[in-house]
Structures are given as structure tokens and as C-alpha cells.
Amino acid sequence: MNTTRLYLIRHGETDQNKTGILMGSTDTPLNDHGRVQALALRERIDALAVDAIYASPLSRTVETATLLFGEQARIITDSSLQEFHFGEWEGLHFSAIAKQYPEIWQQWLTDWEQIHIPGAEAFAAFKYRVTTAVEEIIRTHAAKRIAVVTHGGCIRTLLAHFFCESVGKGYWKFKVDNAALTEIEFVGHLPILIRFNYK
Secondary structure: OOEEEEEEEEOOOOHHHHHOEOOOOOOOOOOHHHHHHHHHHHHHOOOOOOOEEEEOOOHHHHHHHHHHHOOOOOEEEOHHHOOOOOHHHOOOEHHHHHHHOHHHHHHHHHHOOOOOOOOOOOHHHHHHHHHHHHHHHHHHOOOOEEEEEEOHHHHHHHHHHHHOOOHHHHHHHOOOOOOOEEEEEEEOOEEEEEEEEEO
């Protein structure tokens, strides 16, 4: 039986990642260390032949994909692969969120999947757009090798979707590092985790 291989890659570090500021769907570039991380991963996966490359359209993911696969690579951008939109919390550190939104923050800590952050997308909508987009990518490129360069929240969502009872129950079980590769092999509809946080 032919297998499909999905390579999920988180973008390299940004200044906001480094300092703990939530950026979500706000466009922020890689920092110098993030570029070094992406080039280091490229050396590790240089022999990786892929049939298609997808990326979130944000600059940190597109630049990571370009550093990994080269300037001439055809990178298909898809807004469904963007990070969760945190609404009014974007651009804030967790400590600032706790001060400015104390009630919602406390509710979010205990019921994060249901609490609606002001101006943010609903988590159910985020989960649906990410899983639906990647399942369609897998169907489109059956028996091929596909790279998806995206964000930590998206990769956690996909891992929980494929390997846990539900996304809500599995989402926080995965810590996805910057410029790390996670490889999933699909034998028919069966997902098998081959590598996680490889860098």
C-alpha cells in the first residue's frame, strides 16, 4: 500500500517567541536566531524530497520555508494554516493579559477551549479550518511527500486531531519547538508518528 508522508514544520524563532508575547495571526518576521535555526534544520533534512510545499502566508513561515527549500521552491500559501487569532490579546505578554483581562484570563485558564477572547476567533473555528485544510492537502497529494510550514498552535491541533481522543484533550500534550520537524506517515487512513520535534 502506498503511503503519504506529511512533514509539519514550525517556523523559526521571532523576537516575540523569545520574550513570550502572543502574536497569533499578526505578521512578525524571523529574528537572526530563527534564521540560523531554519538553516540548521535545512542541513538535517537536505536530502528530504518533497512533492509539494505549503505554508501559512505570514512572513515568519514563508521565510522559514524559503530557507529550508530554497528560493526557487514553489511554496503554496494558505491562510487556513495561519496561527490562532488572539484578538485583543495579540501583541501582549501573558502577564499583561492577566492584568488587563483578569476575569477572562482566569476563565481561560480553566476552560480555554470554550472561553471567547475579545476580538478573537472561536477555538472551534480555528480547529476546523486547520484540520480541514490539512486533510484536504493530504487527499490532494495522496501517496506523495508534503511539507507544511506553519505555527505551533496549528501543529499541536493536528497532532491532537490525529493521535488523541479529541483536539481539546490533546492540544496541550505537545510542546512544539521553533524550526522543528514532525513527520507523520499515513498508511491508508492510519496515521503513524515517525518523528516529533526533530531538529
